Structure formats: structure tokens, C-alpha cells
Amino acid sequence: MRLDKFLKVSRIIKRRTVAKEIADKGRITINGKLAKSSSDVAIGDVLVIAFGNKTLTVKVQALVETTKKELANDMYTVESETYKENY
Structure with missing residues (x-):
């Protein structure tokens, strides 16, 4: 499954266009490698997503086309969630 679609279906990021934009800016890695929006995601992969002041690390548990x-x-399971301090 494509990275941008996984992020949208799992609701980590609400819109696929936003997921694509974040990935293409180099703010997401899959298993330590820089990912593009079209990168394939597999069960067991570890994603690190850098938002503005938050970094989210998740492990992929299942891939489904649609979900409630x-x-x-x-x-997915959240492995860590860290925040940057603003001084």
C-alpha cells in the first residue's frame, strides 16, 4: 500500500493530499530510510513522521483498503511520541 494512502486510511493524517505533501518534503522515514508518498508500506514497518513540533513513531500492524x-x-501501534521544547 502507498504511504500516503496508509496515512489517510489509518487516520494518522486526515487528508491524503496533506500526507503526500509531508512525505514529499522529506519529513517521513520508513525503517530509517527517507520515504516518498508513493513508497510502499508493509506490515512490520516502522514509520517516523515529523510534524511541526512533534515526532511520531508508529509500527504498521495491518493494511486494509478502507476502515471504520x-x-x-x-x-498501527504508537511506539513513541516526542515534542520539541520551544524556548
Whole structure:
């Protein structure tokens, strides 16, 4: 499954266009390698997503084409969530 679609279906990022934009700016890695929006995501992959002041690390648990909002969290597990300090 494409990275941008996974991020949208899992509801980590609400819109696919936003997911594509973030990935193409080099703010997402898959297993330590820089990812593009078209990169393939597989079960067991570790994604590191850099938002503005937050870095989210998740592990892919399942790949489904569509899902209900309540079941979207089953697609991944959060390994860490860190925030940058603003001084």
C-alpha cells in the first residue's frame, strides 16, 4: 500500500493530499530510510513522521483498503511520541 494512502486510511493524517505533501518534503522515514508518498508500506514497518513540533513513531500492524473510524487505530501501534521544547 502507498504511504500516503496508509496515512489517510489509518487516520494518522486526515487528508491524503496533506500526507503526500509531508512525505514529499522529506519529513517521513520508513525503517530509517527517507520515504516518498508513493513508497510502499508493509506490515512490520516502522514509520517516523515529523510534524511541526512533534515526532511520531508508529509500527504498521495491518493494511486494509478502507476502515471504520473506530478500527483505524488497529492498523498501527504508537511506539513513541516526542515534542520539541520551544524556548
